[in-house]
Amino acid sequence: MSLSVSIAHSLGAFRLDVAFQAPPGVTALFGPSGAGKTTVVNAVAGLLTPDAGRIEVDGTILLDRRAGIDLPPHRRRAGYVFQDARLFPHLSVRQNLLYGRWFGRGDGPGLAEIVDLLGLGALLSRRPAALSGGEAQRVALGRALLSRPRLLLMDEPMAALDRARRSEILPWFERLRDVTRIPILYVSHSAEEVARLATTVVHLDRGRVAAQNLPLDKAPGVTLRATLRDYRANVAHLDTPAGPISISAHAPPLALRLRIDAATVLVALSPPEGLLGTTVIPAVIEDVRNDLLHLRAGQALLLARRPPGPLPATGTAVHAVLTAPPRILPE
């Protein structure tokens, strides 16, 4: 089972032109907002008809503009988990889950299996209005799975959730990835999600495939070992070779790895003041290589993008400001 997509589409000045293969497992469509990720997913779902192209799943042609084939959404069997859960407000959780089954297609998991897989037992008789964001998203996922899809589409399914809810729901997605055999197309701009979930990564940038299957860690940066010193009110205080770092986390393990991308490190000559919730690490400029600043911080090395303009001499004491929280890498 695999999905092959090759489409071109114009939306005003924006031009999308992508081609990629998604094998079984999670294929992450990864890239900045405006890269065309949602457009691709909507084209696969049939919610948007691209100007040209071909989409095929497992031998079934969903779209072939040249041959005049354009299956309507309800005949594509593409389970779609939207950013907002889009549960039907007039139906109970159980009725929502069974909605796709009214149109009985193919065979697949039953209600009991899905309820078990996603831990929905206690929610069945509730109304969508009485669910938390994470619960609603789990129901939406179950609903899509029960419609017996050929493939699953997920458009930033965790974007509307706060950090705690996200780390609560991530394990369910991982479980799903490990038990299902259909291709899953997963749109995200969160490197953390992609690192944890994706088996294939398609980088999109301004409507084009910038790279496929490039492991995320190829992006310049460093990985630090960290140990948990203290955890209070969803904030983990970590000891690292570069010094103490605090990040918000949900039930962090005692030992973990942190990824600090060069793109998230800002260099200041004097200690910055008044930055809330930002980690500042004292460091020394050690080297400049390949447009990267090498910074010595404690016993660790940090990388930062080389700022334009003249640079202070090596050996200058600086302050490394982390503009984004370090990512927790899977062990």
Next chain:
Amino acid sequence: MPPDWLSPEEWQAVALSLKVSGWAVLCSLPLGVLTAHALARWRFPGRQALNMLVHLPLILPPVVTGYLLLLAFGRQGAIGQWLEPLGVVFAFRWTGAALAAAVMAFPLMVRAIRLSIEAVDPRLEQAAATLGASRPWVFLTVTLPLILPGVLAGSVLAFAKAMGEFGATITFVSNIPGQTQTLPSAIYTRLQVPGAEAQAGRLVLVAIGVSMAALLLSEWLARAAARRVGA
């Protein structure tokens, strides 16, 4: 209140009005939902023209609408002459009164339903489509349940309007006691006769009572429906 506080003739007018309005709403409701859906969601040439046509009875003098109905649905009318051999006659029958009431109430019904359709999130309908529902199924299982409060409100509004319809009805089907004399026509007739003010007054009370009951019913239905969809 004694049961004979209205004369048999007056009871007849009240009963006829209820029958005419009830059938007018019941028969025009499917067309009203369809028209509202078309105006709210479909894109087709002539959409503006359809919108104008639907609203015409609201802006035309009722006498003009009644006269146009007479031209179209009279025994010699453009449509009426084809319907008569089929046994469908509107002219000077209670069915004609129902047709006139339905036409006059149609814009109000369509407006209320259209507003509720426009309030339904089209993204829910998209979600239903990705789950395998074809367009008619999406409408039946998602759109219709969600617009139920609007459909009920539109129906009650149309019923109230039909109960009060006078101009188009009297022009189209005249004012025949027991045949086409609805509540407003009956009040009008009694106001033309010296000394019948008391009778007219009783009918006015009935009209007020029915309208208030319709309003209360619509409020209650809307609240019950809103509870049902969990809104």
